[in-house]
Amino acid sequence: MLVHTNIICSFCIKIASNYSCCSNKVMKNLKDLLLLGDPRLYETSDPIEKSELPLVGAWVADLDNVMQEIRTKYNFGRAIAAPQLGIMKRLVYMNIDHPVVFINPEFTYMSEDKFELWDDCMSFPNLFVKVKRHKKVTIKYINEKWQPQVWEMEDDLSELLQHECDHLDGILSTMRAIDDKSFKWRNMK
Numbered sequence: 001m002l003v004h005t006n007i008i009c010s011f012c013i014k015i016a017s018n019y020s021c022c023s024n025k026v027m028k029n030l031k032d033l034l035l036l037g038d039p040r041l042y043e044t045s046d047p048i049e050k051s052e053l054p055l056v057g058a059w060v061a062d063l064d065n066v067m068q069e070i071r072t073k074y075n076f077g078r079a080i081a082a083p084q085l086g087i088m089k090r091l092v093y094m095n096i097d098h099p100v101v102f103i104n105p106e107f108t109y110m111s112e113d114k115f116e117l118w119d120d121c122m123s124f125p126n127l128f129v130k131v132k133r134h135k136k137v138t139i140k141y142i143n144e145k146w147q148p149q150v151w152e153m154e155d156d157l158s159e160l161l162q163h164e165c166d167h168l169d170g171i172l173s174t175m176r177a178i179d180d181k182s183f184k185w186r187n188m189k
C-alpha cells in the first residue's frame with residue numbers, strides 16, 4: 001500500500017507524472033527480476049484499466065530502478081516489460097535517451113520484411129538468441145497521461161518493441177530462436 005505525501009519524487013517529476021508518488025515505497029530491485037524458467041514469464045499479462053492509472057507511476061519507477069541496476073551490472077538494457085518484475089500488466093518502459101511509457105501496446109502493422117539479429121534479455125542476461133523480427137511496425141499504445149499514441153518504428157526500435165510486447169504475451173526470445181544453434185553465451189567471441 002502506497003503512503004501518499006506531498007513530496008513528489010524526482011522520478012515522478014522526470015516522467016511528468018501526476019500519479020501517487022513513489023517516494024515512500026520500497027523499490028523493486030535486481031533480486032525481484034524474474035529469470036528464465038520462472039513460470040510467470042510464460043503467462044499472458046492483463047490490460048491496464050484506466051482506474052489503475054494511479055498505480056502506473058510506481059510500477060514504472062520500479063521498472064526504471066531495475067533497468068538502471070541491469071545497466072550498471074551488465075552494460076545493456078533499453079527497455080523492460082512489467083511481467084519481468086512479476087507485475088502481470090500490459091506495460092512496457094523504454095529509456096534510450098528519455099523515458100517512454102507504453103500502456104496496453106498493440107501492433108497495428110508489421111512489415112512482411114524481416115531481419116535477423118542476436119537478441120538479448122534482462123531475464124537471461126548472458127544468453128543471446130538469434131531471432132527474426134519484422135523490420136517495420138506501427139504500434140498503438142496509451143501514454144502515462146492516458147492519451148492514445150501511434151508510433152511507426154523500424155530496425156532497432158522495431159525489434160526492441162517486438163521483444164518487449166512478446167513478454168506481455170508470455171513469449172520469450174528463446175521461443176523464437178531460428179534454429180537449435182541460435183544460442184550464444186554473452187562472453188563468447
Ligand SMILES: [Zn+2]
Pocket residue numbers: 120121122123163164167
Ligand atoms: Zn526480455
